[in-house]
Amino acid sequence: MIISFDLDDTLIPLSDTGFPTEQRNVLQKILGVERIRFGASDLIRHLKNQGHKVGIYTTSYRPKLKLRLHLLTYGISPDFIITEKENRRELAKRHISCSKYPPAFKINLHIDDSPGVEREGHKFSFQTIIIKKDDTEWLNKIKTGANGLL
Numbered sequence: 001m002i003i004s005f006d007l008d009d010t011l012i013p014l015s016d017t018g019f020p021t022e023q024r025n026v027l028q029k030i031l032g033v034e035r036i037r038f039g040a041s042d043l044i045r046h047l048k049n050q051g052h053k054v055g056i057y058t059t060s061y062r063p064k065l066k067l068r069l070h071l072l073t074y075g076i077s078p079d080f081i082i083t084e085k086e087n088r089r090e091l092a093k094r095h096i097s098c099s100k101y102p103p104a105f106k107i108n109l110h111i112d113d114s115p116g117v118e119r120e121g122h123k124f125s126f127q128t129i130i131i132k133k134d135d136t137e138w139l140n141k142i143k144t145g146a147n148g149l150l
Helices: 026-031 038-051 064-072 084-094 115-124 138-148
Strands: 002-005 053-057 109-112 127-130
Touching: 002 026, 002 038, 038 053, 038 115, 038 138, 109 138, 127 138
Parallel strands: 002 053, 002 109, 109 127
Antiparallel strands: none
């Protein structure tokens, strides 16, 4: 299965009132590596060890190389990264009006924080798991959802 994660407010908090994050080491702080949701590194490694292809699907314009390097500092090696530039191009090509359309990239399950993406999933028939900032069961929710779609 191909699984994608959103970044902002899903894996990376946009404010200090977000959610618990992994500890950053000195090098990560010096390099300005963004904080990441606590447990995300282990979860992504778990999913990959289960045979899933796991990547990032974001509407951010952050450079892919920077994202890849920052994630590597947490031990995360995404199989793919899709940014807003590719997303917009693919949506325009398909004449689809939504924020994200995972099927365009052969993604089976998309993890996000946005209720709007959940509504788009219902409307355009793609699978999502929506996690909130205060969701203490988010890890189990994703593991269960990924196993349920096999």
